[in-house]
Amino acid sequence: NAGVTQTPKFRILKIGQSMTLQCAQDMNHNYMYWYRQDPGMGLKLIYYSVGAGITDKGEVPNGYNVSRSTTEDFPLRLELAAPSQTSVYFCASRIANTEAFFGQGTRLTVV
Amino acid sequence: GENVEQHPSTLSVQEGDSAVIKCTYSDSASNYFPWYKQELGKGPQLIIDIRSNVGEKKDQRIAVTLNKTAKHFSLHITETQPEDSAVYFCAASKSNYQLIWGAGTKLIIKP
Numbered sequence: 696n697a698g699v700t701q702t703p704k705f706r707i708l709k710i711g712q713s714m715t716l717q718c719a720q721d722m723n724h725n726y727m728y729w730y731r732q733d734p735g736m737g738l739k740l741i742y743y744s745v746g747a748g749i750t751d752k753g754e755v756p757n758g759y760n761v762s763r764s765t766t767e768d769f770p771l772r773l774e775l776a777a778p779s780q781t782s783v784y785f786c787a788s789r790i791a792n793t794e795a796f797f798g799q800g801t802r803l804t805v806v
Numbered sequence: 807g808e809n810v811e812q813h814p815s816t817l818s819v820q821e822g823d824s825a826v827i828k829c830t831y832s833d834s835a836s837n838y839f840p841w842y843k844q845e846l847g848k849g850p851q852l853i854i855d856i857r858s859n860v861g862e863k864k865d866q867r868i869a870v871t872l873n874k875t876a877k878h879f880s881l882h883i884t885e886t887q888p889e890d891s892a893v894y895f896c897a898a899s900k901s902n903y904q905l906i907w908g909a910g911t912k913l914i915i916k917p
Contacts, residue, residue, distance in 0.1 A: 799849050
């Protein structure tokens with residue numbers, strides 16, 4: 696059972712470039728989340744999804760976009776990367792009132 | 807809006823001593839309270855959780871207590887070991903997608 700899989704693990708982007716962070720879960724969870732974690736800080740919610748076709752903004756959505764065409768996949772798109780988006784990104788999934796499972800993270804540096 | 811306050815932000819204890827981390831939540835409708843451990847370079851992992859119909863739960867050296875009246879819950883780690891060094895996050899959830907996170911506690915175990 697793979698759980699939550701994130702790719703890539705590491706990425707360096709130049710300012711203005713775009714990329715997609717991939718997230719896939721095989722637990723049939725309806726809720727999925729994208730967080731960013733800056734060094735020494737907590738988790739900030741970027742976007743979340745309550746099911747296929749339904750997404751909504753979290754507390755720090757600017758500069759990001761998401762889609763959820765299937766239950767399994769929840770990609771995060773960065774358009775026009777900026778140094779402020781240098782962070783570690785975590786994808787998570789769960790069903791209501793149960794454990795959230797996290798991926799191993801994507802460490803992104805924008806230079 | 808809903809929030810979870812977590813204290814202390816850093817906790818340093820001697821190996822073998824106990825550690826206590828406290829969280830306070832604002833939404834009285836919250837009914838699920840997980841604790842996560844995040845080791846360096848990894849995603850958070852659930853270590854213990856408690857539901858609102860239970861006052862205390864134990865799992866070997868780890869315990870969580872919940873006081874619904876005061877709206878606070880605590881993580882207790884006894885006989886601390888070097889491998890307990892990590893960042894610990896509390897969270898509170900209702901019966902929906904919401905998962906409100908504390909800011910985290912860095913636990914340092916001194917040899």
